Each structure stands twice: as C-alpha cells, then as structure tokens.
Amino acid sequence: MGQKGNETIGIILLNLGGPDSLQAVRPFLYNLFSDRNIIRLGPSFMQRPLAYLISTFRSKKTEKMYSFIGGKSPIADITAAQAEALENSLNSEFRIQNPELSFKVYVAMRYWHPFTEEVVSDICKNGIKRIVALSLYPHYSVTTTGSSILKLKKVLQEYSLETSYISQWFDHPLYIEALVDLIKEGMKLFTPTFTLPPRGGEMGEGDVHVLFSAHSLPQEFIEQGDPYVDHITGTISEITKLLPVSWHLSYQSKTGPVKWLKPSTEEKLKELASGGVKNILVVPISFVSDHIETLYEIDVLYKSMAQELGVSLKRVKSLNIHPVFIKALADMVIQNVKKEGWFS
Helix, strand or coil, rough: CCCCCCEEEEEEEEECCCCHHHHHHHHHHHHHHCCCCCCCCCCHHHHHHHHHHHHHHHHHHHHHHHHCCCCCCCCCHHHHHHHHHHHHHHHHHHHCCCCCEEEEEEEEEEECCCCCHHHHHHHHHHHHHHHEECCCCCCCCHHHHHHHHHHHHHHHHHCCCEEECHHHHHCCHHHHHHHHHHHHHHHHHCCCCCCCCCCCCCCCCHHHHHEEEEEEEEEEHHCCCCHHHHHHHHHHHHHHHCCEEEEEEEECCCCCCCCCCCHHHHHHHHHHHHHCCCCCEEEECCCCCHHHHHHHHHHHHHHHHHHHHHCEEECCCCCCCHHHHHHHHHHHHHHHHHHHHCCC
C-alpha cells in the first residue's frame, strides 16, 4: 500500500528494562520472575506466589549490586539515547528521498517503566497509525523477544495499529561491523599497537583471548527448539570471519534452581586460567547496552575473580549509541518499511 500525504511512522524499541531506583528493585524482580516465558517456577498457578517470595528474598542482595553502579539501572537512559539517535538518523537520511514520511521512536520496557501499555497509549494519542516493533535483543529467544512481542500483541488488541515486527538480526552486517570495531578497540587496552595477524597466521603466546559472554537461559528452552544458542554462535561466526582471534563462549547471569546453559562464565574463566591464558577480553555478546550484567557482573565480579586467578581481564565497550550500531537499526527499520510498502 503506497503512502499518501504526510505520515509519521512509530518505531517501538523493545527491551528488558531495569529498576530506576533502589526502591524499584523488588517490584522489578517480581515482574521479571512472574513472567513464565523467562523462567518457569513450578506449576503455573504457583508462578506469582513464588515470584513474590524470590523477589523478596533476593531484593536486598540485588539492591547492593545496584548500589555499586549508581543506585539504579542505566538501561532506560541508554535506550532513550539509542531511540533519540535512531530517530535523528531516520529523519535526517531517509526523509531526503521521502519528505512526506517521518519517524517517531519510542521505548517500551518489559518489566519496568516505560511499560508497553503506557507507550502504546501515547502512540495512539499522537495519531500514529503504523508502527514497527524492533526488538533490541539481536538473538531471538522466546524468553526475551518472544515475551516482549507477546506482551505487545496483547496490548495491541485494544487498538487499531498496523504493526510490523523485527524480531531477530544476529547476523546483520552493520551490527557485526560495530562489534568488530569494539573488539579491535578492546584489544588496544592490552596493546596500543594491536594489529590483526596475517590471514591464516597463528596467534602468538601471550595474545589476547576473546571471551564471548552471553546471557544464560534455562536449558529446557533450547531443548524445546529455541534458536538462541544458534543465533549467538551465528554472530560469533560472522565476527570471526573478519577477526582471526582466539575465542571462547560462556554464559552469565543464571538464577534459580533449574538447569542453565553451560559453561558459565565463572567456569570458563577458571578453565582458561588453568590453561595458562593470561589476557582475556570479555565481549558481552547478547547485550546492546550497559546494565548490571556488564557494569557489575563483568566489571566488578568477574574482574575480581580474574585478578585472583592471575588473569588480566578487560571488557569491550557496550554498543550503546555506537554510530555503526545506530546505522544498523536504521537500516533494519528502512528495509522493513520498504517491505511493508508504507511509502510510495
């Protein structure tokens, strides 16, 4: 369907969210553990009661973690900055050829403000009729993108909005380019003169080992066909085509008594140290912005653990508003809008 007259297309960036104060930690955790798509706590009728108990039990410990990184999660601020950068990119580049079309980018969080319900209501009040829902999880999982889209679809039942979805982009060339750039810069933390070895050349003794650390998932989701691990390894495959590095994969941030993906990042650090590795560059592969998993779990806990193991551990910068990453998001939106035929 071709575009007629001026129109604003809404873009919704879907993300996890995080507590915006120490007082918000417990209700945030309750919302998180209440979601059966992310972790299944006994039979379904026990999900919310157990979520209440777990969030109450864990809140003090989690509050202490957030106190190390400023007393709140930075994810809302960073995602808002990503939204602003994406909106500017779309409206400054795409509108040159399509002046009748403009974009307004919104942020909808799954477990804390701004909630999906609030955002969709604002979109409709602004007179927007078409939206693109863009998941900020590059690697599809029912626990992340799946849960966020399911929630959005439920909210949209009360509105008349034409909606298109971008649910996975683990191998998008510009996304890969941005990660490669960050890894190259991370290598310079160990040696300012870092250069790639010749194609086919071997890494020398003392070189940096790249540890891709992804957010863990309960193993049962993978056994049931969730493509998350395949998408993670797909991203790594694209990166290593461009960067001949020694690399490893591990999983972080597990919680609860169920069986999670292995090896854990803690286990992998010990394994690498026992194998004589001295330099490790951590790449938080499944994250597109800083939050507690990067700023506390990697920068505080894992760095301290590595130091005790005699290993120098450093972390690449998060994507945040890296210009090539923003270009990747803009390209996905533009290609999606073209596919839908939302302009002439």
